[in-house]
Amino acid sequence: MKTARSEALFERAQSIIPGGVNSPVRAFRGVGGAPRFIVRGEGSRVYDADGNEYIDYVCSWGPLLLGHRPPQVIAALREILEEGTSFGAPTEREVLLAELISQTVPSMEMVRLVNSGTEATMSALRLARGFTGRDLTIKFEGCYHGHVDSLLVKAGSGMATLGIADAAGVPPAFAETTIALPFNSIAAVEAAFKTHGDKIASVIVEPVVGNMGCVPPSPGFLEALRDLTARHGTLLIFDEVMTGFRLALGGAQARFGIKPDLTTLGKIIGGGLPIAAYGGRKDIMRKVAPLGAVYQAGTLSGNPLAVAAGLATLCHLTAHPEIYDLLETRSAQLALLKTMTPPGVTINRAGSMFTLFFSSDPVTDWESAKRCDTARFAKFFHFLLERGIYIAPSQFEAGFVSAAHSEKDISATVDAAREFFKAGG
Numbered sequence: 001m002k003t004a005r006s007e008a009l010f011e012r013a014q015s016i017i018p019g020g021v022n023s024p025v026r027a028f029r030g031v032g033g034a035p036r037f038i039v040r041g042e043g044s045r046v047y048d049a050d051g052n053e054y055i056d057y058v059c060s061w062g063p064l065l066l067g068h069r070p071p072q073v074i075a076a077l078r079e080i081l082e083e084g085t086s087f088g089a090p091t092e093r094e095v096l097l098a099e100l101i102s103q104t105v106p107s108m109e110m111v112r113l114v115n116s117g118t119e120a121t122m123s124a125l126r127l128a129r130g131f132t133g134r135d136l137t138i139k140f141e142g143c144y145h146g147h148v149d150s151l152l153v154k155a156g157s158g159m160a161t162l163g164i165a166d167a168a169g170v171p172p173a174f175a176e177t178t179i180a181l182p183f184n185s186i187a188a189v190e191a192a193f194k195t196h197g198d199k200i201a202s203v204i205v206e207p208v209v210g211n212m213g214c215v216p217p218s219p220g221f222l223e224a225l226r227d228l229t230a231r232h233g234t235l236l237i238f239d240e241v242m243t244g245f246r247l248a249l250g251g252a253q254a255r256f257g258i259k260p261d262l263t264t265l266g267k268i269i270g271g272g273l274p275i276a277a278y279g280g281r282k283d284i285m286r287k288v289a290p291l292g293a294v295y296q297a298g299t300l301s302g303n304p305l306a307v308a309a310g311l312a313t314l315c316h317l318t319a320h321p322e323i324y325d326l327l328e329t330r331s332a333q334l335a336l337l338k339t340m341t342p343p344g345v346t347i348n349r350a351g352s353m354f355t356l357f358f359s360s361d362p363v364t365d366w367e368s369a370k371r372c373d374t375a376r377f378a379k380f381f382h383f384l385l386e387r388g389i390y391i392a393p394s395q396f397e398a399g400f401v402s403a404a405h406s407e408k409d410i411s412a413t414v415d416a417a418r419e420f421f422k423a424g425g
């Protein structure tokens with residue numbers, strides 16, 4: 001496989017952009033080699049600067065539930081380009097998008113649009129503090145909620161891949177407002193509430209974790225969070241930036257039947273353009289400026305292009321809920337790999353999110369995710385990449401199946417993975 005052009009571009013990029021990338025997870029750090037510079041995407045495929053074609057399971061790290069360049073989204077973008085790119089004034093489509101989100105995710109009685117998942121979680125945390133008059137936040141080890149200062153404590157995703165335990169530049173006073181607990185441990189949450197009781201403003205959680213690899217909640221864990229937070233006047237925040245509109249139309253909260261106080265969305269709701277949202281109970285959301293004193297703003301918030309792409313995506317999904325059955329079928333086909341692998345391999349999956357861990361033990365939290373053989377994962381990654389299959393270069397990330405992946409795409413992927421194991425990898 002030729003990579004000369006990607007390598008040359010990476011050289012240039014590294015001298016002008018830190019690490020040559022605009023987000024650390026793209027850098028292939030830890031697995032070596034130049035990241036592939038992508039020139040085009042179509043359906044389930046991406047194409048790099050050297051002309052190589054890949055079946056793409058990164059899907060822009062989650063947003064592309066419908067694959068690359070779905071016709072509905074492209075048409076909506078063409079239409080909006082005739083009208084303008086940004087007004088800094090309200091538009092009808094923002095109302096439509098907020099209404100559609102609220103109808104599909106009923107716990108989000110009011111919705112505020114922002115530009116990134118990071119902004120959404122940062123704002124939700126601030127709102128929870130403003131609403132409760134308390135300062136502390138409980139998060140879970142290995143969950144990633146964007147690069148919010150106080151949430152870069154034992155965070156997953158790129159922090160986990162690079163082995164950064166404590167992010168530099170975060171004042172200790174910020175980090176001290178965060179209590180990081182093991183995911184899936186009800187006992188740890190109970191103990192934290194016993195000690196800190198009425199000082200905890202919010203509990204923020206990825207209801208199905210994607211950012212230490214895919215780790216689903218144990219039965220009863222989310223229910224216990226709902227129960228404990230309600231009893232202590234603490235707000236429960238579901239960070240559904242990854243799971244929203246992926247695990248079900250109504251996200252993980254619909255799948256598990258739990259109603260959080262606040263929810264953050266991102267990724268899929270922008271259809272591949274930068275948008276995110278936070279929302280929840282009306283009495284809480286009414287504290288946001290200009291109604292209340294919790295300040296949050298954005299020059300490009302509700303950007304017409306991003307709103308149009310998001311609206312086209314969500315309209316298509318709500319009109320075609322059978323897409324979720326298709327995603328389940330394809331993802332189950334991929335997870336069949338589990339029955340064909342030698343010992344020492346664990347596959348976690350929730351809907352169209354999955355991770356293959358090199359571990360004989362179940363992966364249920366940050367400690368068990370960290371114990372996996374990441375060197376072997378790196379070999380697996382390169383083996384697949386060389387065969388035109390593009391998965392995230394780190395085990396601390398989820399893979400994504402999109403509606404554009406065909407049965408043939410999946411069987412080609414399963415075959416390539418089996419080849420790796422047959423070759424003793």
Ligand SMILES: *Cc1c(COP(=O)(O)O)cnc(C)c1O
Nearest residue numbers: 116117118144145146239241242
């Ligand atoms: C991706 C992600 C974020 C951060 O979103 P950005 O748009 O990258 O800032 C936050 N929370 C979760 C669960 C995510 O997966």
